[in-house]
Amino acid sequence: xxxxxxxxxxxxxxxxxxxxxxxxxxxxxxxxxxxxxxxxxxxxxxxxxxxxxxxxxxxxxxxxxxxxxxxxxxxxxxxxxxxxxxxxxxxxxxxxxxxxxxxxxxxxxxxxxxxxxxxxxxxxxxxxxxxxxxxxxxxxxxxxxxxxxxxxxxxxxxxxxxxxxxxxxxxxxxxxxxxxxxxxxxxxxxxxxxxxxxxxxxxxxxxxxxxxxxxxxxxxxxxxxxxxxxxxxxxxxxxxxxxxxxxxxxxxxxxxxxxxxxxxxxxxxxxxxxxxxxxxxxxxxxxxxxxxxxxxxxxxxxxxxxxxxxxxxxxxxxxxxxxxxxxxxxxxxxxxxxxxxxxxxxxxx
Amino acid sequence: xxxxxxxxxxxxxxxxxxxxxxxxxxxxxxxxxxxxxxxxxxxxxxxxxxxxxxxxxxxxxxxxxxxxxxxxxxxxxxxxxxxxxxxxxxxxxxxxxxxxxxxxxxxxxxxxxxxxxxxxxxxxxxxxxxxxxxxxxxxxxxxxxxxxxxxxxxxxxxxxxxxxxxxxxxxxxxxxxxxxxxxxxxxxxxxxxxxxxxxxxxxxxxxxxxxxxxxxxxxxxxxxxxxxxxxxxxxxxxxxxxxxxxxxxxxxxxxxxxxxxxxxxxxxxxxxxxxxxxxxxxxxxxxxxxxxxxxxxxxxxxxxxxxxxxxxxxxxxxxxxxxxxxxxxxxxxxxxxxxxxxxxxxxxxxxxxxxxxxxxxxxxxxxxxxxxxxxxxxxxxxxxxxxxxxxxxxxxxxxxxxxxxxxxxxxxxxxxxx
Numbered sequence: 001x002x003x004x005x006x007x008x009x010x011x012x013x014x015x016x017x018x019x020x021x022x023x024x025x026x027x028x029x030x031x032x033x034x035x036x037x038x039x040x041x042x043x044x045x046x047x048x049x050x051x052x053x054x055x056x057x058x059x060x061x062x063x064x065x066x067x068x069x070x071x072x073x074x075x076x077x078x079x080x081x082x083x084x085x086x087x088x089x090x091x092x093x094x095x096x097x098x099x100x101x102x103x104x105x106x107x108x109x110x111x112x113x114x115x116x117x118x119x120x121x122x123x124x125x126x127x128x129x130x131x132x133x134x135x136x137x138x139x140x141x142x143x144x145x146x147x148x149x150x151x152x153x154x155x156x157x158x159x160x161x162x163x164x165x166x167x168x169x170x171x172x173x174x175x176x177x178x179x180x181x182x183x184x185x186x187x188x189x190x191x192x193x194x195x196x197x198x199x200x201x202x203x204x205x206x207x208x209x210x211x212x213x214x215x216x217x218x219x220x221x222x223x224x225x226x227x228x229x230x231x232x233x234x235x236x237x238x239x240x241x242x243x244x245x246x247x248x249x250x251x252x253x254x255x256x257x258x259x260x261x262x263x264x265x266x267x268x269x270x271x272x273x274x275x276x277x278x279x280x281x282x283x284x285x286x287x288x289x290x291x292x293x294x295x296x297x298x299x300x301x302x303x304x305x306x307x308x309x310x311x312x313x314x315x316x317x318x319x320x321x322x323x324x325x326x327x328x329x330x331x332x333x334x335x336x337x338x339x340x341x342x343x344x345x346x347x348x349x
Numbered sequence: 350x351x352x353x354x355x356x357x358x359x360x361x362x363x364x365x366x367x368x369x370x371x372x373x374x375x376x377x378x379x380x381x382x383x384x385x386x387x388x389x390x391x392x393x394x395x396x397x398x399x400x401x402x403x404x405x406x407x408x409x410x411x412x413x414x415x416x417x418x419x420x421x422x423x424x425x426x427x428x429x430x431x432x433x434x435x436x437x438x439x440x441x442x443x444x445x446x447x448x449x450x451x452x453x454x455x456x457x458x459x460x461x462x463x464x465x466x467x468x469x470x471x472x473x474x475x476x477x478x479x480x481x482x483x484x485x486x487x488x489x490x491x492x493x494x495x496x497x498x499x500x501x502x503x504x505x506x507x508x509x510x511x512x513x514x515x516x517x518x519x520x521x522x523x524x525x526x527x528x529x530x531x532x533x534x535x536x537x538x539x540x541x542x543x544x545x546x547x548x549x550x551x552x553x554x555x556x557x558x559x560x561x562x563x564x565x566x567x568x569x570x571x572x573x574x575x576x577x578x579x580x581x582x583x584x585x586x587x588x589x590x591x592x593x594x595x596x597x598x599x600x601x602x603x604x605x606x607x608x609x610x611x612x613x614x615x616x617x618x619x620x621x622x623x624x625x626x627x628x629x630x631x632x633x634x635x636x637x638x639x640x641x642x643x644x645x646x647x648x649x650x651x652x653x654x655x656x657x658x659x660x661x662x663x664x665x666x667x668x669x670x671x672x673x674x675x676x677x678x679x680x681x682x683x684x685x686x687x688x689x690x691x692x693x694x695x696x697x698x699x700x701x702x703x704x705x706x707x708x709x710x711x712x713x714x715x716x717x718x719x720x721x722x723x724x725x726x727x728x729x730x731x732x733x734x735x736x737x738x739x740x741x742x743x744x745x746x747x748x749x750x751x752x753x754x755x756x757x758x759x760x761x762x763x764x765x766x767x
Binding site: 144145146147148149150213214216217285286287288289290291292293294297298299300301302305306308309310312313315316317319320321 | 622623624625661663664665666667668669670671674675689690692693694695696697698699700704706707708709710711712713714715718721726728730731733736748752755756759760
């Protein structure tokens with residue numbers, strides 16, 4: 001059963017070169033200039049392939065004795081002659097030929113002036129300016145709430161402007177990337193997207209602070225790392241959407257991979273000894289306190305608190321190397337001795 | 350400066366005659382007893398170089414010396430160091446530690462060289478103002494004698510110490526302070542500068558010498574932990590026992606002066622244009638037990654910082670309060686080989702209607718089983734314009750004592766008026 005077919009020619013990177021509807025008679029494909037479809041691929045013969053109608057409405061594809069042959073992508077087998085059907089994919093040289101039926105559906109047209117994705121629409125310049133202004137105001141408010149002295153306008157505005165400057169540097173890098181890859185600039189969009197993510201993350205961070213205050217027994221640090229990585233991936237995915245024509249799935253995949261790689265790098269650097277400034281035998285306190293009526297705060301009694309604290313003994317004993325009640329592990333490197341010629345009395349105050 | 354020098358010169362002239370007479374006495378004391386006092390030095394085995402020195406004095410016919418624990422501590426704690434004593438001719442001989450009392454900072458050192466002359470230790474009552482002579486090796490400058498006066502026992506200490514008014518200097522640690530007749534009164538242990546010296550009373554040395562035969566077999570690390578733990582039971586039991594030892598600061602009633610041997614200080618920060626004020630109150634023991642160069646026990650301190658808003662809205666006030674709570678963590682750094690990392694429990698704790706954010710942290714001394722540093726810190730919650738960050742720090746205590754005192758401490762925090 002014959003039907004009109006469309007073939008799609010793509011280069012070795014998958015980029016679409018052309019679509020052609022197969023007309024009556026035959027159609028030849030090759031590097032030579034006498035072909036109906038002329039390919040710029042040095043691994044393709046001057047006369048490589050012929051597609052011809054057999055009169056019954058079917059299309060027959062024939063390799064014209066090419067040097068590198070014609071491969072069916074799905075099976076990996078060479079094809080000398082065969083029936084051409086929608087959905088098929090052939091490879092000649094480094095070129096891919098995909099076959100579609102002429103009733104293959106396409107999405108409706110987008111309105112003029114919009115970007116390629118959802119995100120790009122949200123950060124078009126008019127909205128982007130509003131987002132930026134909102135971010136600056138919120139940063140100013142947060143500076144005010146975090147301070148405990150009378151603040152001048154300059155003091156309130158400085159962190160906002162500092163943040164703006166950093167965001168602008170980041171957005172500039174993306175805008176230049178965009179210029180190189182897709183010949184668009186979209187600086188304002190990149191900047192607004194960055195600002196939106198920063199504001200979003202700040203709001204989430206405030207939420208986590210409240211959770212840390214209300215539910216201190218839970219270790220929120222992993223949640224923080226997870227959310228931080230997720231937010232960074234979202235930031236990257238948004239920028240990729242502004243820069244590339246990839247599918248959403250691919251943009252997210254790449255962004256998630258980059259964020260995970262970033263997490264690994266930060267993790268490795270965090271483990272490095274040269275960052276270990278000896279603070280580890282001191283304790284770091286990170287408890288947020290919040291103004292809430294004390295009746296609304298979940299709490300435990302002192303008995304319960306110290307019951308749970310009793311586990312600390314086992315924890316630090318294990319760190320000291322007593323697990324079975326056996327002899328304590330010998331101490332690590334001893335102190336270098338005092339270089340003073342005389343030993344000081346301990347109370348030398 | 351010029352004036353004080355002039356005064357010293359004038360008084361020298363005035364008392365020249367008396368001094369001359371006394372110097373004769375000092376010279377005689379030095380002449381009689383100098384050969385019983387020796388230099389002790391700690392030598393690093395690898396390089397053969399001395400890393401620290403102190404003084405010791407003979408107390409038995411079989412050549413045992415009394416010195417401070419802190420003079421020999423390095424050789425007890427670490428195989429990399431050995432102990433030597435130098436005889437009158439400056440020849441180094443091996444010595445070994447046979448007994449220690451870390452609480453009183455004393456050690457007994459065996460030289461295995463029989464002696465014909467040595468100090469016989471005996472308890473004797475002394476009047477305040479009695480003249481004493483202190484012998485030792487200040488700053489490795491050779492055996493020296495200094496004169497001073499006996500000023501009785503110190504108050505505010507974890508264990509008895511004699512207040513000696515005389516220039517004891519580093520290196521004299523472990524040397525004897527004696528009367529002109531040669532009765533040892535105490536062992537030089539510490540100085541606070543400007544002729545403020547401290548001695549360990551001789552009765553502690555007598556007690557240690559008596560039991561020095563038994564102690565030699567024990568592993569010293571366990572012995573140290575054992576001595577410290579036994580001692581703390583004594584002094585920690587007395588903390589927070591006085592019912593009236595509370596202080597009212599702003600809207601809070603807070604514990605203070607846990608025992609007589611604490612000193613307390615207070616201060617406030619109130620600036621005219623500031624939107625808040627701080628009132629600080631802190632108490633600390635004056636004294637501690639030396640364990641090693643970087644470890645000690647017996648330091649107990651508490652501090653309160655009351656934070657009061659003068660027009661900050663609650664969100665801003667709590668941002669300030671959070672900073673204050675997290676800023677001064679009072680947990681000092683110590684070398685990783687000495688202590689473990691801290692482990693903490695944080696929670697909101699409600700006690701008698703008072704809600705507090707509490708953080709309780711401990712770390713263990715790696716070598717001394719059963720000894721921990723601990724800190725409990727709390728911030729009282731619920732008021733929109735006032736708060737207090739309060740903490741109790743304990744060094745070198747048992748876990749049980751740390752927990753008991755932390756609990757007790759939290760229980761003493763109250764609203765003064767509400």
